[in-house]
Amino acid sequence: xxxxxxxxxxxxADDDKSVRIVIGQALKKQxxxxxxxxxxxxxxxxxxAKPDALLITDxxxxxxxxxxxxxxxxxxxxxxxxxxxxxxxxxxxxxxxxQQGAIDYLPKPxxxxxxxxxxxxxxxQTPQSPSHAxxxxxxxxxxxxxxxxxxxxxDVYKSLAKLSSQFAPILVEAEPGSMKSEVARALHDMGSxxxxxxxxxxxxxxxxxxxxxxxxxxxxSFATAKSGTLFVNNVEMMSQEAQLRFVNSLETQQHSQSxxxxxxxxxxxxxxxxxxxxxxxxxxxxxxxVTPIRLPALRERxxxxxxxxxxxxxxxxxxxxxxxxxxxTAVSALQESNWPxxxxxxxxxxxxxxxxxxxxxIDASEVYQELANQNFIKDNTQSHSLSDAANRHxxxxxxxxxxxxxxxxxxxxxxxxxxxxLIERTLHLTRGNQIKAAKILGLNRNTLRKKIASLNxxxxxxxxxxx
Numbered sequence: 249x250x251x252x253x254x255x256x257x258x259x260x261a262d263d264d265k266s267v268r269i270v271i272g273q274a275l276k277k278q279x280x281x282x283x284x285x286x287x288x289x290x291x292x293x294x295x296x297a298k299p300d301a302l303l304i305t306d307x308x309x310x311x312x313x314x315x316x317x318x319x320x321x322x323x324x325x326x327x328x329x330x331x332x333x334x335x336x337x338x339x340x341x342x343x344x345x346x347q348q349g350a351i352d353y354l355p356k357p358x359x360x361x362x363x364x365x366x367x368x369x370x371x372x373q374t375p376q377s378p379s380h381a382x383x384x385x386x387x388x389x390x391x392x393x394x395x396x397x398x399x400x401x402x403d404v405y406k407s408l409a410k411l412s413s414q415f416a417p418i419l420v421e422a423e424p425g426s427m428k429s430e431v432a433r434a435l436h437d438m439g440s441x442x443x444x445x446x447x448x449x450x451x452x453x454x455x456x457x458x459x460x461x462x463x464x465x466x467x468x469s470f471a472t473a474k475s476g477t478l479f480v481n482n483v484e485m486m487s488q489e490a491q492l493r494f495v496n497s498l499e500t501q502q503h504s505q506s507x508x509x510x511x512x513x514x515x516x517x518x519x520x521x522x523x524x525x526x527x528x529x530x531x532x533x534x535x536x537x538v539t540p541i542r543l544p545a546l547r548e549r550x551x552x553x554x555x556x557x558x559x560x561x562x563x564x565x566x567x568x569x570x571x572x573x574x575x576x577t578a579v580s581a582l583q584e585s586n587w588p589x590x591x592x593x594x595x596x597x598x599x600x601x602x603x604x605x606x607x608x609x610i611d612a613s614e615v616y617q618e619l620a621n622q623n624f625i626k627d628n629t630q631s632h633s634l635s636d637a638a639n640r641h642x643x644x645x646x647x648x649x650x651x652x653x654x655x656x657x658x659x660x661x662x663x664x665x666x667x668x669x670l671i672e673r674t675l676h677l678t679r680g681n682q683i684k685a686a687k688i689l690g691l692n693r694n695t696l697r698k699k700i701a702s703l704n705x706x707x708x709x710x711x712x713x714x715x
Contacts, residue, residue, distance in 0.1 A: 256371055257281045257301040261291040262333065263309050271304065274360045288312030299325035302370055307334045318348040329370050337397040342405035343438065355402045361710055391434045392559055393427040393543060393591050396552025400544050407541050412438035417511045417536050421519060422543035425590030428514040431543055432479040435512060444509065445476030456487035464493050473508040481514040483536065484522040485655055491529045498535055518661055525657035546587040546594060553583045560595045564602035572602045577612035585619060668703050680709030
């Protein structure tokens with residue numbers, strides 16, 4: 249089969265021969281003209297010879313780093329489009345990719361279908377040189393909830409890099425204990441001058457009748473955070489009076505000097521339920537949820553537990569002036585838990601282990617014993633019923649409220665918390681086949697489709713290939 253000379257040219261740069269062959273063949277089958285190279289120098293020469301091409305490149309080469317070269321290449325060839333492939337697949341890579349003017353990045357390993365879709369999209373986009381790219385500061389601090397390289401976190405990293413320079417309100421949505429405040433802090437650090445103030449107001453830690461004054465009073469959070477960043481956490485628990493004030497302020501003061509330069513809000517629950525139950529204003533909900541970031545629960549990203557556990561262990565060593573480390577078996581034991589209390593719970597357990605252990609290396613038996621002491625498991629051999637797991641999760645939820653009452657509609661929110669993972673795991677089992685999933689669940693197919701839509705569950709069968 250021959251293709252037109254007008255077909256788009258694509259340069260594939262990777263020092264792994266097998267990667268070049270597989271990607272090259274897949275792209276040729278789509279009708280693209282493919283040029284491959286195995287070195288940074290080869291990439292430089294090929295781009296100079298084909299300046300209108302789309303460049304798909306790895307980051308690390310024996311003779312150089314692609315991200316270091318991109319600004320110079322894009323300055324010389326403004327029409328060049330770039331997709332970065334990387335096995336690093338962390339927040340830093342997402343930030344650097346955005347900084348250097350690349351259109352997108354694909355974390356390795358990836359599905360060829362994702363590469364082809366990204367390639368097609370990139371060919372239809374206008375290139376953006378680094379000089380015109382949004383200014384993003386590389387995070388200086390390590391933020392625990394953003395550690396790891398799990399596939400489910402890749403969209404989070406990309407969203408953070410893209411939204412870090414935006415000034416519209418950003419919603420950070422996650423379950424209790426997910427450390428939403430640290431995600432908000434990372435957003436602030438990435439897109440702000442370090443001298444700009446950063447303030448947090450937690451609606452769950454103040455009485456509802458205090459919300460208006462503490463938020464909008466003369467010395468309230470909005471006033472003290474002007475020209476800086478304000479993070480309003482547990483926003484679904486805000487009083488009705490404060491919500492009304494919030495709506496009016498958004499309309500009249502959002503662009504004034506008395507308003508925060510950047511506004512983030514955090515929600516512990518499915519924010520929409522508070523709206524459906526009449527506990528939260530619909531107009532304010534829509535204003536605050538235009539640019540959402542959903543942080544997955546720890547049980548959804550167990551691949552990231554080793555990085556987080558090591559991070560928390562290092563912090564605990566400093567705090568308690570000891571030198572402890574986690575054995576491989578200890579890390580494996582930590583990964584076996586479902587962590588109903590999320591990342592904050594993992595931090596708590598690591599602190600307990602570091603403080604209590606008398607050995608330099610913490611082993612699996614100590615982990616199991618500590619989990620049992622905290623009633624996360626009954627003993628090392630007892631099987632766990634769904635009822636026990638639900639009881640632990642609900643107990644952790646109420647403990648996270650710190651004696652504050654949750655907003656009404658708790659029953660429906662809990663049911664949804666069960667429905668979503670049940671449907672998602674069934675779809676993983678059936679590799680995305682909704683007919684089989686409906687049969688397993690004992691639901692009418694139309695009922696399942698409605699639930700998938702209402703719970704915002706993916707309908708793309710490619711998302712369920714890795715169960």
